[in-house]
Amino acid sequence: MNEVSPAIPVSGEDRHATWLELFFDLVAVAGVAQIAHLLHGEPGAADIGLYALLFLAFWSAWIGFTLYGNVAGEGTHTRTVLAAMFGMAVMAAAVPGVHEGEDGQARALALAYVLIRILAGRAWRHRREILVDWPAAQLSLGVIPWIVSLWTLEPVRYWLWALGIALDLWVTFTVSARDVIESRKAHDEREKKHSRSRDTVPPVSVAAPHADHLSERLGLFVIIVLGEGVAQVIEAASDATWDRRLYGLASAAFFLLVALWSLSFRHGYAGVPYLTARSLPARAALPLHCFVTVCLAALAAGLGAATEHLHTLPDTTRWLLCASLAGYFLLTGIAALRRPEGVRRWMLSVVLPCCALPLLLAGFGGGLGTVAVVWLLVAVTLWPTFYESRRARRVEPAARPGA
Incomplete structure (x- = not known):
């Protein structure tokens, strides 16, 4: 597969979900089912809060690769998407353990979420494109609290997860397209300065979703x-x-x-x-x-x-x-x-x-x-x-x- 493919225009050829994308969405079926089971019986405020938190995290992981496949089209890296699918399956499987307060499952869920977000950011960096409509898919600010949570216990862990989701929403509504582009250019300049290679770094472009x-x-x-x-x-x-x-x-x-x-x-x-x-x-x-x-x-x-x-x-x-x-x-x-x-x-x-x-x-x-x-x-x-x-x-x- 090619490393880079041109952005899909907003209007153009008629596109539908591919078999890989439908396979990816099947993981969403498992995740939604597991998270919905948190509300069985007579859920209290803590159960509802955990349900909302995990659903938002699962949806954030899903939308990041949905947008990647949307823009990349035929240039989508199959192995990258399959790796993200495995991470989302781990998240779904860990939900019952998180609900029961198991530290191992909670750390597994947080680690899988972090790796999925890192994979998404890496995929966008390889494409040299800026997704200005959803900057949280490329910026890692909201991932930092999840990384810190790997060394904490409940309830601090859950508050850190909520902080990460809140930071992603803050980035979505406050960071402008110009901020994202300038941040990427500054990152490229630092990489070029510290790299021994003198190869010209291709410029970034703005990705438009289909x-x-x-x-x-x-x-x-x-x-x-x-x-x-x-x-x-x-x-x-x-x-x-x-x-x-x-x-x-x-x-x-x-x-x-x-x-x-x-x-x-x-x-x-x-x-x-x-x-x-x-x-x-x-x-x-x-x-x-x-x-x-x-x-x-x-x-x-x-x-x-x-x-x-x-x-x-x-x-x-x-x-x-x-x-x-x-x-x-x-x-x-x-x-x-x-x-x-x-x-x-x-x-x-x-x-x-x-x-x-x-x-x-x-x-x-x-x-x-x-x-x-x-x-x-x-x-x-x-x-x-x-x-x-x-x-x-x-x-x-x-x-x-x-x-």
């Missing part, structure tokens, strides 16, 4: 998360008594996941509901995708837990289900801010009730049965589609000639 291909990969990740919801319900139902309650809950869970699929893909872009192509810069759209999948994976875990409690939901499980759906619609509102018209009406008529009603249900729905709670969440999720269809019927007569 938008359609990236949208497909992001959408595949959302499909993986929704599929995990189906898997959670199936796994729990296999050990439950098949009666009327189970039939009602399974039907409600299926309709809920289908409604979320419809919002994310039929009314969204890259798996993010009500996001449109190029309506947000990549630095905003990628974190939005990350947080949407965090909410969907938590909702999937909640559905699995609900299947295990068919009579009455524990308070923690009810809050997990309802708060996850409320967070999903809050992020929907952020994506819809770039709607061409009617933003204020959309916020008041759709986003506000879809955020408030699940939270009210979480706070005051303790007397409701499990099946009733999930069906009410289905009704909330269907409301945006119903609102849009009513609005379209009202606008259609006015748009006819002569109206």
Whole structure:
């Protein structure tokens, strides 16, 4: 394979996920499943915090190589991607041990994460390209706390991991393209000064992601998360008594996941509901995708837990289900801010009730049965589609000639 290939343009030939990329995404299936299991039973605040932390770390490792494959195209180094896959598999396998406080598994997870980030940075340096849309994929500031955590114990270790994720987000939103390019040029000057070789170092260039291909990969990740919801319900139902309650809950869970699929893909872009192509810069759209999948994976875990409690939901499980759906619609509102018209009406008529009603249900729905709670969440999720269809019927007569 060639060491360097030209950047893929934003628009051009039609590209789809390769077999290597699909193989890589299979590791995401294992990782999402392992992390979602952290919310089984009756999770407390510490369990939810660890879930969010590990999901963000796993997503960060995944997106770094997703963007690398997106830009590199046929120039992708297969061995580099396979090495990253092995590291992500180690991270996924270590999740249960981290949850149980095992130091060995926690160090293995941190070491695998560090090596994945180093591999990503090395791959970009070889390409001599700057990915200005996601500088955290190339800058190693957020990796430093993870390295330090290899010599610490819990809970300090977890705080260092959280600091690393926070630094990556800080780099994403504050470091400009000019800063990244100047930093790379300064690094090249130092390398040239200390190197005995007088070979000319090729200049760096700015990498532009292939938008359609990236949208497909992001959408595949959302499909993986929704599929995990189906898997959670199936796994729990296999050990439950098949009666009327189970039939009602399974039907409600299926309709809920289908409604979320419809919002994310039929009314969204890259798996993010009500996001449109190029309506947000990549630095905003990628974190939005990350947080949407965090909410969907938590909702999937909640559905699995609900299947295990068919009579009455524990308070923690009810809050997990309802708060996850409320967070999903809050992020929907952020994506819809770039709607061409009617933003204020959309916020008041759709986003506000879809955020408030699940939270009210979480706070005051303790007397409701499990099946009733999930069906009410289905009704909330269907409301945006119903609102849009009513609005379209009202606008259609006015748009006819002569109206």
